[in-house]
Amino acid sequence: MKPEDLFKAIGAADDELLERSQKRKAPSKKCLELGALAACVCIVAAVAVITVKMGTSEYVNPETEETAQTSQTEQLKETGQTLPSGIGTTPQPIETSTAVSSCEASTESSDIIDPTVGSDTAPPEGEISPPKETPSPAYYDDSFVDFYVEDPKVGMPMTYDEVMNMLLSPSPGQHELDSFYLIETVRLLSPSECADVEGIYEFYGSRHSETTEAGSDITPAAYMEDDTIYEVILKKDLITGEETNERCYMLVRHMGNMDEQKKGDPLFAPGELFCAPVDYKEDGEDFRKTAGDFMLRFDVKMSQDGIYTAYFRGDEWDADALPFGENVDYTVITSTTQNPAHYTKAVTLDELTEFLIKDWSERR
Amino acid sequence: MDDEKIIELYYARSEQAISESEAKYGAYCCKVAFNILDNREDSEECVNETWFRSWNAIPPKRPSRLAAFFARITRNLALDRLDGVMAAKRGGGEYIAALDELSECTASNSGAEDEFSRKTLEEDINRFLKTVAARECDIFLSRYFYLETIAEIARRYGLKKSNVTVILSRVRKKLREFLIKEGYVV
Numbered sequence: 001m002k003p004e005d006l007f008k009a010i011g012a013a014d015d016e017l018l019e020r021s022q023k024r025k026a027p028s029k030k031c032l033e034l035g036a037l038a039a040c041v042c043i044v045a046a047v048a049v050i051t052v053k054m055g056t057s058e059y060v061n062p063e064t065e066e067t068a069q070t071s072q073t074e075q076l077k078e079t080g081q082t083l084p085s086g087i088g089t090t091p092q093p094i095e096t097s098t099a100v101s102s103c104e105a106s107t108e109s110s111d112i113i114d115p116t117v118g119s120d121t122a123p124p125e126g127e128i129s130p131p132k133e134t135p136s137p138a139y140y141d142d143s144f145v146d147f148y149v150e151d152p153k154v155g156m157p158m159t160y161d162e163v164m165n166m167l168l169s170p171s172p173g174q175h176e177l178d179s180f181y182l183i184e185t186v187r188l189l190s191p192s193e194c195a196d197v198e199g200i201y202e203f204y205g206s207r208h209s210e211t212t213e214a215g216s217d218i219t220p221a222a223y224m225e226d227d228t229i230y231e232v233i234l235k236k237d238l239i240t241g242e243e244t245n246e247r248c249y250m251l252v253r254h255m256g257n258m259d260e261q262k263k264g265d266p267l268f269a270p271g272e273l274f275c276a277p278v279d280y281k282e283d284g285e286d287f288r289k290t291a292g293d294f295m296l297r298f299d300v301k302m303s304q305d306g307i308y309t310a311y312f313r314g315d316e317w318d319a320d321a322l323p324f325g326e327n328v329d330y331t332v333i334t335s336t337t338q339n340p341a342h343y344t345k346a347v348t349l350d351e352l353t354e355f356l357i358k359d360w361s362e363r364r
Numbered sequence: 365m366d367d368e369k370i371i372e373l374y375y376a377r378s379e380q381a382i383s384e385s386e387a388k389y390g391a392y393c394c395k396v397a398f399n400i401l402d403n404r405e406d407s408e409e410c411v412n413e414t415w416f417r418s419w420n421a422i423p424p425k426r427p428s429r430l431a432a433f434f435a436r437i438t439r440n441l442a443l444d445r446l447d448g449v450m451a452a453k454r455g456g457g458e459y460i461a462a463l464d465e466l467s468e469c470t471a472s473n474s475g476a477e478d479e480f481s482r483k484t485l486e487e488d489i490n491r492f493l494k495t496v497a498a499r500e501c502d503i504f505l506s507r508y509f510y511l512e513t514i515a516e517i518a519r520r521y522g523l524k525k526s527n528v529t530v531i532l533s534r535v536r537k538k539l540r541e542f543l544i545k546e547g548y549v550v
Binding site: 011012016 | 431435439459463485488489503
């Protein structure tokens with residue numbers, strides 16, 4: 001039997017099933033608004049509790065504060081966004097990590113806050129300490145709640161095996177996996193810049209040619225849906241250990257389109273580190289892309305004990321499905337957008353690398 | 365105009381039946397054809413042909429669900445047209461991607477067509493679809509009947525694209541197991 005036979009046979013599906021499949025509509029705005037409102041109430045309550053617990057131990061770094069604020073404003077201007085009310089009036093410090101040649105560094109500050117406990121004391125030995133971040137301002141716009149109507153926490157979790165099968169046995173037409181990289185963000189490209197990256201329209205274009213031909217007013221950001229393009233430096237191939245320092249455009253899959261990410265799934269600020277599997281660049285494309293959606297993408301931060309640690313954003317995948325690291329519960333500000341990310345898994349970069357080297361060599 | 369009235373117009377041999385069909389389902393059928401052909405002109409011709417075929421089919425047929433009836437005709441016409449289009453190496457749209465995905469379920473291209481009747485396969489596929497959870501079935505048909513993109517499906521169902529990909533992958537796996545059990549795939 002050929003796939004064509006199967007395809008034709010599917011064409012004889014019952015009218016009732018066909019009609020039902022087309023009747024499904026996205027969740028209504030009203031539901032989303034109610035969900036977002038409920039989320040806001042919870043967050044405000046949580047922040048209030050944390051603030052009370054923290055007392056006056058808030059961490060402020062005037063140098064980074066100014067840099068981050070300028071950067072944020074520029075990013076928003078560039079992408080035609082306006083600052084939500086309350087944002088920009090109270091700048092928050094943002095970690096602007098620079099290049100790392102080693103995955104370890106010394107602890108440099110004692111006034112660090114664990115947002116979950118409101119304490120700057122080191123965690124018990126053997127446990128991963130929280131990232132060096134400051135608590136969230138009272139701002140949270142849960143604009144990507146619609147992605148989680150089935151399960152507000154994890155949606156439809158994939159297993160680690162499913163992800164690895166997807167990465168290591170790409171379907172026809174999919175890019176081939178290169179390696180697992182430590183990546184430093186240089187900047188976020190604006191929608192108009194994204195459109196100019198060679199190969200982008202070809203990458204998305206054939207599926208959306210009808211829309212573009214019609215000359216609609218869809219912005220490149222919406223056009224690319226849940227993908228965002230950064231200029232980045234691929235600092236290190238963590239599998240081979242090679243210091244690559246390759247500067248390139250990188251397509252990173254977040255949740256929601258670029259506009260939604262500014263409010264929901266935090267974007268990476270300039271200088272922030274993350275690690276992810278990366279595909280090979282294809283002919284005619286001037287960009288690379290992170291592989292496996294966001295399922296093996298980790299924010300990399302220096303933890304309180306000075307170790308570079310990979311943190312997993314818990315809303316994106318079921319942390320229990322990751323066969324390494326330890327479960328944590330940290331809510332932190334990660335980017336210029338000042339909205340929180342919730343980390344549910346943490347593993348030192350060295351441990352993660354060690355695991356992947358062994359696991360990938362066995363699977364390959 | 366509701367479907368029942370449109371069907372009455374066909375039965376009355378009123379040409380208004382075609383204009384009403386076009387007004388209500390023209391864009392919908394055009395999308396079905398476009399997803400297969402990836403070409404606007406060819407898609408429009410397919411849709412025009414759909415009204416002609418429907419004119420000849422109703423009566424005696426009295427479709428209970430007009431949208432699905434038109435979609436099926438359009439889909440078949442678009443697939444027929446695609447043979448010529450493929451020879452000229454243009455078009456294909458989501459069709460090629462869908463075939464790649466479905467090849468997971470069929471194991472090989474060995475001349476199995478002689479070993480089963482198409483009619484039986486169609487019935488078995490329908491039987492399979494009724495065993496799958498409603499949402500999985502809907503997503504499967506959105507992809508492999510209507511050839512909607514993963515992004516379109518994700519948007520409509522309020523899911524992440526990766527969720528849609530996983531759901532499709534799991535249904536394909538179930539379908540493959542079903543086809544093996546039924547003796548279609550060895």
